[in-house]
Amino acid sequence: MGRKPCCDKVGIKKGPWTAEEDKKLMNFIFTNGHCSWRSLPKLAGLLRCGKSCRLRWINYLRPDVKRGVLSDSEEKLVIDLHAQLGNRWSKIASHLPGRTDNEIKNHWNTHIKKKLEKMGIDPKTHKPIISDSAAEKINEDHDDNLKASINASSSSSSSSSSSSSSSSSSSGIVDEINLSCMDYFWEELGDFIGLDFNTFSVDDEHEDHESLSLAHEINVIDHQLWNI
DNA sequence: AATTAGCCCAACCGCTGCACG
DNA sequence: GCGTGCAGCGGTTGGGCTAAT
Numbered sequence: 391m392g393r394k395p396c397c398d399k400v401g402i403k404k405g406p407w408t409a410e411e412d413k414k415l416m417n418f419i420f421t422n423g424h425c426s427w428r429s430l431p432k433l434a435g436l437l438r439c440g441k442s443c444r445l446r447w448i449n450y451l452r453p454d455v456k457r458g459v460l461s462d463s464e465e466k467l468v469i470d471l472h473a474q475l476g477n478r479w480s481k482i483a484s485h486l487p488g489r490t491d492n493e494i495k496n497h498w499n500t501h502i503k504k505k506l507e508k509m510g511i512d513p514k515t516h517k518p519i520i521s522d523s524a525a526e527k528i529n530e531d532h533d534d535n536l537k538a539s540i541n542a543s544s545s546s547s548s549s550s551s552s553s554s555s556s557s558s559s560s561s562g563i564v565d566e567i568n569l570s571c572m573d574y575f576w577e578e579l580g581d582f583i584g585l586d587f588n589t590f591s592v593d594d595e596h597e598d599h600e601s602l603s604l605a606h607e608i609n610v611i612d613h614q615l616w617n618i
Numbered sequence: 619a620a621t622t623a624g625c626c627c628a629a630c631c632g633c634t635g636c637a638c639g
Numbered sequence: 640g641c642g643t644g645c646a647g648c649g650g651t652t653g654g655g656c657t658a659a660t
Contacts, residue, residue, distance in 0.1 A: 406628070406654090428645070444646075445629065480648060495649070496627055 403437040456488030473516040
């Protein structure tokens with residue numbers, strides 16, 4: 391015997407919400423709040439499952455929900471947070487007042503992802519997309535450095551200091567690649583939305599209150615993340 | 619004007635984590 | 640510690656809309 395489904399599918403309405411249903415849901419929540427999403431549809435006189443009501447409320451009917459396309463600064467904040475948090479849309483949404491995880495997820499998949507790919511940046515890793523030949527070259531160089539470090543450490547095995555410095559140089563190559571990738575990413579992104587990531591200031595074109603406050607928030611989040 | 623292709627977004631589905639008995 | 644039920648989350652889908660042919 392498995393888990394009871396969240397709603398018995400018989401008699402449950404699916405698909406787009408009507409204005410009448412919206413009204414019923416809003417009226418109920420405004421007067422009673424949402425004590426239990428599971429029991430809410432019955433109490434509100436809706437033929438929907440609790441999940442559906444919850445989603446409708448959070449993504450559409452909530453009074454503080456912000457509609458319309460994301461601003462450049464909001465977009466930047468999403469990219470920045472995605473680079474740190476990955477596909478944790480609800481966490482990302484919590485940093486953008488009035489925006490929902492669903493909205494951000496949709497915007498990411500339809501707009502930002504394409505923009506980043508166009509800029510030659512992998513939207514998953516937030517690093518430049520490297521061609522096969524370039525990747526081979528990096529691997530060759532890395533292998534050469536690794537071989538050199540192994541040789542060096544084997545030839546001077548008595549000296550612990552020299553072997554440690556050699557191994558750090560091989561991993562240093564990888565760090566260098568990662569750092570240059572990130573520099574490239576921030577530079578491209580800065581150009582794209584008009585934000586200087588060194589000073590967290592925006593250029594004249596983007597110098598509105600929202601951009602500045604978001605730039606400040608990005609700065610704060612960056613500090614918090616780096617301090618973890 | 620009709621058809622097709624692509625885009626966008628609301629909504630659904632299934633899984634996970636958490637609280638509680 | 641275990642099982643159950645619920646809310647919440649993220650991936651995916653489907654349908655409406657618009658631009659291109």
